[in-house]
Amino acid sequence: MTGFDNEVGAGGDQPPASDVRAEAGARVKVWDPIVRLFHWSLVIAFTAAWLTGDELKRVHEWAGYTIVALLAVRVVWGFIGTPYARFGNFIYRPSTIVRFLLDTARFRARRYVGHNPAGGAMAVALLLMLAATTATGIMLTSDAYWGVDWVEDAHEIAANLAIMLVGLHLAGVLVASVEHRENLAGAMITGWKRRR
Ligand code: HEM
Ligand code: HEM
Numbered sequence: 001m002t003g004f005d006n007e008v009g010a011g012g013d014q015p016p017a018s019d020v021r022a023e024a025g026a027r028v029k030v031w032d033p034i035v036r037l038f039h040w041s042l043v044i045a046f047t048a049a050w051l052t053g054d055e056l057k058r059v060h061e062w063a064g065y066t067i068v069a070l071l072a073v074r075v076v077w078g079f080i081g082t083p084y085a086r087f088g089n090f091i092y093r094p095s096t097i098v099r100f101l102l103d104t105a106r107f108r109a110r111r112y113v114g115h116n117p118a119g120g121a122m123a124v125a126l127l128l129m130l131a132a133t134t135a136t137g138i139m140l141t142s143d144a145y146w147g148v149d150w151v152e153d154a155h156e157i158a159a160n161l162a163i164m165l166v167g168l169h170l171a172g173v174l175v176a177s178v179e180h181r182e183n184l185a186g187a188m189i190t191g192w193k194r195r196r
Contacts, residue, residue, distance in 0.1 A: 006089060006114035028113055031191040032082040038074050039188055042067065046130070050163065064137045067130055074127065084113070090120030097121050104175065111180045113193055119176070122169050129165055133158040 031039075048063035078087040092100075100117040103109035109116065115123060136155035139145040177184045187193045 006084065006112050026195055027192045028195050029191050030084045030113055030193045031188055032085055033191070034073070034077050034081060035085050036188060036191055038070055038077070042070050042130075045070065046162075046166070050159070053159065061137070061141065064134050068134050068138075071127060071131055071134070084115075087124075090115035090117075090123060092117040092120060104179070107179055109176075109179065111196075113195070116176060118172060122165065122172060126162070126165050126169060129158060129162040133162050 045063045045066040049060055049067065052060035052063065077085055083089060097117040097120075100109055104118065112119075114120075133155065136151055136158055139151050140148075140155060145151045173184050182194065
């Protein structure tokens, strides 16, 4: 953990020590430029890879390599980045995630300034599934695995699971935005969220 809790109203009001200046007002700078650039570049590259899977092999592979580079930067940033960007801030116990989802089903989940427990789990799931998709994709370009059925199948299944996670991701963003009357997508653009 990074030594602070991003849960609002449960001791989560404590700003991360390194971010006190940015937290002085009613708003909190949550997503740093690297997280935001990572996110929207990923959206573009993933859309490009998805649309070109069956044809446009050059575009498809370059979109895929772009995703690999983005994942690499994000993983490093998850260890050394700004407080809300760190894995320690958004990886929760499974029991906490389940409790959060049950609360969400009753529309009375707590608000978090950073990723909530389900959002954090989704971020990790997306990163892992994208890693599996790109790894099997790169295997398909190698002499050893080119045209090998199980690798093609694995690539296609991983890509489909990734798109399913994206669907759940968008649903989660929408539900949390409505529940707490805030624009989470907007926050991923500007970096700012209201403190409480
Ligand atoms: C998240 C990134 C990626 C997504 C969403 C994705 C998605 C897809 C999809 C949907 C297909 C079509 C599967 C089919 O209909 O058989 C495909 C095929 C393919 N992809 Fe990817 N892919 C990604 C990354 C990559 C990467 C990084 C590479 C290699 C550098 C790659 C290489 C290939 C190749 C060679 C095929 C053709 C396989 C075949 O002919 O069955 N992909 N990809
Ligand atoms: C237009 C479509 C999308 C919107 C509006 C959107 C919105 C968001 C928002 C609001 C967050 C922050 C969630 C929070 O407050 O806890 C987020 C995080 C994230 N999204 Fe998306 N998203 C979109 C598409 C995608 C796609 C296509 C992918 C991957 C293929 C993706 C991957 C991620 C990841 C990995 C995170 C975690 C960010 C981090 O901690 O670095 N998103 N997204």
